[in-house]
Every structure is written in structure tokens, then in C-alpha cells.
Amino acid sequence: MDPSSTGQRWEENKPETNRAEEQWELGRGQPCSDHPLKGSCFFPQKGSGFTRTLASLKEKDFYSDSPGGFEINLDHRKLKTPQAKLFTVPSEALAIAVATEWDSQKDTIKFYTMHLTTLCNTALDNPTQRNKVQLICAAVKFLETDTICYRVEEPAALAELQKNEWDPIIAWAEDRYNVAIGSSTSITGPNIPTSTKDTFISHLASYNMWALQGIEYIITQLKSLILSMGLIDRHITVEKAVLLSRLEEEYQIQRWGSVEWAHNYDLCELRARAAAGTLFVHLCSESSTVKHKLLQD
Numbered sequence: 001m002d003p004s005s006t007g008q009r010w011e012e013n014k015p016e017t018n019r020a021e022e023q024w025e026l027g028r029g030q031p032c033s034d035h036p037l038k039g040s041c042f043f044p045q046k047g048s049g050f051t052r053t054l055a056s057l058k059e060k061d062f063y064s065d066s067p068g069g070f071e072i073n074l075d076h077r078k079l080k081t082p083q084a085k086l087f088t089v090p091s092e093a094l095a096i097a098v099a100t101e102w103d104s105q106k107d108t109i110k111f112y113t114m115h116l117t118t119l120c121n122t123a124l125d126n127p128t129q130r131n132k133v134q135l136i137c138a139a140v141k142f143l144e145t146d147t148i149c150y151r152v153e154e155p156a157a158l159a160e161l162q163k164n165e166w167d168p169i170i171a172w173a174e175d176r177y178n179v180a181i182g183s184s185t186s187i188t189g190p191n192i193p194t195s196t197k198d199t200f201i202s203h204l205a206s207y208n209m210w211a212l213q214g215i216e217y218i219i220t221q222l223k224s225l226i227l228s229m230g231l232i233d234r235h236i237t238v239e240k241a242v243l244l245s246r247l248e249e250e251y252q253i254q255r256w257g258s259v260e261w262a263h264n265y266d267l268c269e270l271r272a273r274a275a276a277g278t279l280f281v282h283l284c285s286e287s288s289t290v291k292h293k294l295l296q297d
């Protein structure tokens with residue numbers, strides 16, 4: 001008998017609980033139906049010696065205070081990043097948001113739905129090893145190819161739509177930051193003044209490293225620095241920002257129709273990512289507090 005085949009069969013038929021434990025340790029995988037996330041979560045009250053229950057199915061602390069911030073606990077096991085660093089977030093509000101993502105997982109852990117967890121992993125591991133200046137420069141560079149600064153001349157209906165929908169948000173940004181941006185139908189795009197770039201660099205420098213990771217994430221989703229700042233500044237909603245970023249696609253859908261389920265999926269996914277990125281930026285750049293209320297029996 002081939003020893004390797006025996007080992008392979010044992011690996012395939014090993015107890016599911018052990019497999020789930022190993023997958024937790026690695027931070028990936030699909031645990032069995034009775035994995036640690038089944039049940040409800042308990043949120044510990046900061047600085048107290050007791051735990052307040054949100055439900056009573058299974059005792060579990062999903063996050064806890066620590067000297068370096070707030071840790072995320074899965075069935076009393078500390079969550080780790082892909083690079084095996086301790087998963088620690090800077091605010092209690094962000095810890096609750098991440099814990100909620102994990103608590104919403106059911107029989108299968110779907111990491112592609114956990115955008116806040118992904119952003120925290122990126123901020124902690126910094127896989128591209130970029131510093132604050134590099135993150136800011138990368139964000140400002142998007143201004144040169146900003147979606148809403150590129151216009152078409154034909155068809156006339158689309159050109160008119162772009163003017164009506166995009167000009168107001170550009171005008172807002174120019175007034176909000178006291179800069180000149182403009183738009184262009186040239187393939188090279190508009191000529192963004194150096195003073196405009198310097199203003200955005202100065203503004204982005206006011207954010208910390210965690211928030212900058214979130215800002216870049218939003219920009220890459222919307223393909224627009226201007227829309228991203230409008231979203232972060234609460235000038236436009238997530239739905240509006242996504243609609244403006246997909247203006248040409250929406251125009252084509254109205255004219256030719258949509259692909260069944262595919263376009264709707266893309267739209268919902270983009271909204272989820274943009275919303276998560278915006279929430280992440282605010283929870284990382286503000287001193288968020290959480291008000292605890294004791295549940296009455």
C-alpha cells in the first residue's frame with residue numbers, strides 16, 4: 001500500500017473539528033456547520049469585569065480591549081492577519097463593525113463579503129510596504145485619470161448626461177477645496193494644475209495611515225478621487241457616488257438592456273465596497289465612542 005495514498009485518505013477523512021481549527025489558525029477555509037461562529041456574540045463592556053449578553057445561545061467574546069487597541073476573538077481565539085500578526089484595531093466602533101461581519105457569517109465563511117476585515121488586514125500587514133507619503137501620492141495620482149474628468153463628444157445624449165451629472169460634483173470639489181479641476185474630451189485628460197495636486201496632498205496628509213488605506217480603497221472602486229472625497233465628506237451618498245462612477249455603463253444599459261443578474265450583482269458589490277470603505281475611513285479617522293446600554297430582563 002502506498003503510504004502517501006494512505007496519508008491522503010486520512011487527510012480527507014480527518015475529523016472536521018480538527019480541520020476547522022487548523023483553518024481558523026490559518027485564517028481561511030470553510031468550517032463545518034457547528035463552527036464557532038454559530039450562535040450569538042457577547043460584547044464585553046470596556047473596562048468592566050463582566051460581559052453583557054446580546055443573546056443567550058452561546059457564550060462568546062467577539063472583541064476585547066487591549067493595550068494596543070481592540071482584538072477580535074473567535075470563540076476565545078485571537079484573530080490573526082494573513083501575515084500572522086495579531087488582529088488589532090484602533091477603535092471600539094471599528095471592532096464592533098468587524099465583529100458584526102464575522103457574526104453574520106453562517107455555515108460557510110465568505111471572505112469576499114468581509115470588506116472591513118480585508119481593509120484591517122491591509123492596514124496591519126501593509127503588504128505593499130508603502131509609507132504615508134507614498135499612499136498620498138498614489139491617491140492624488142488618480143486625479144490625472146479621474147473618471148468624471150473624462151468626457152465624450154458623441155453620442156450627444158451621453159455627453160449631455162455627463163455634463164448634467166458630473167459638472168455639479170466637480171464644481172462642489174473646486175469650491176470645497178478652493179482648487180481648479182475642470183474636464184476634457186481629450187484622450188490625455190484635463191491638465192490638472194500643480195496647485196490643485198498640492199492642495200489635495202495637504203488635505204490627505206491630515207488622515208492617518210489606516211484612513212488612507214481606506215481612501216485608496218474607495219478611489220480604486222469608484223475610479224475617482226473627486227467622487228471619493230465627496231463620499232467621505234458626506235456630500236453625496238454611496239448610491240449616488242456609485243451611480244456617477246458607472247454613468248456610461250448605466251447609459252448603455254438603458255439603451256441596450258442589462259445582462260440578467262450580472263449587472264445587478266456588479267452594482268450591489270460596488271455599493272458594498274464603497275460603503276465599507278467609507279465607514280472604515282470614518283471609524284479610523286474619528287475618535288468614535290460607543291454608548292453601552294444594559295439589556296433589561
